[in-house]
Amino acid sequence: MKLNGKFDVGGIIAKEDERYKVFDNSSLNNLVLSSTSLNPGHSTSGHKHAGQEEIYLFVRGSGDMTLIYPDNREDSFSVTEGDIVLIEDDVHHRVFNNSSEELYFVCVFDGKRSH
Secondary structure, eight states, X not given: OEETTEEOOOOEEEEESSXXXXXXXXXXXXXXXXXXXXXXXXXXXXXXXXXXXXXXXXXXXXXEEEEEOTTOOEEEEEEETTOEEEEOTTOEEEEEEOSSSOXXXXXXXXXXXXX
């Protein structure tokens, strides 16, 4: 969706602190569309969900992402505008903005926010 020429998922503020601002649009019955504006030099808290998958779409900026699987295997990689990351359930994930500009990404997950 676009609002005033900018990519915007709408919704309400779900989290906000010096690291980021997170908006959740929960107007659908089974999916939540969430957006995160991650400030330079910060990272998300990192979390995992038993029984919940997620899709991350990186819209603006660049950074790094780390996935830690249930068998403790770790996968770290760079992310940038246009990248899509599919996150299986019970996989710990964290996004790092190690750039000097805001990193903006959108997340889709099923159910309600549990983190």
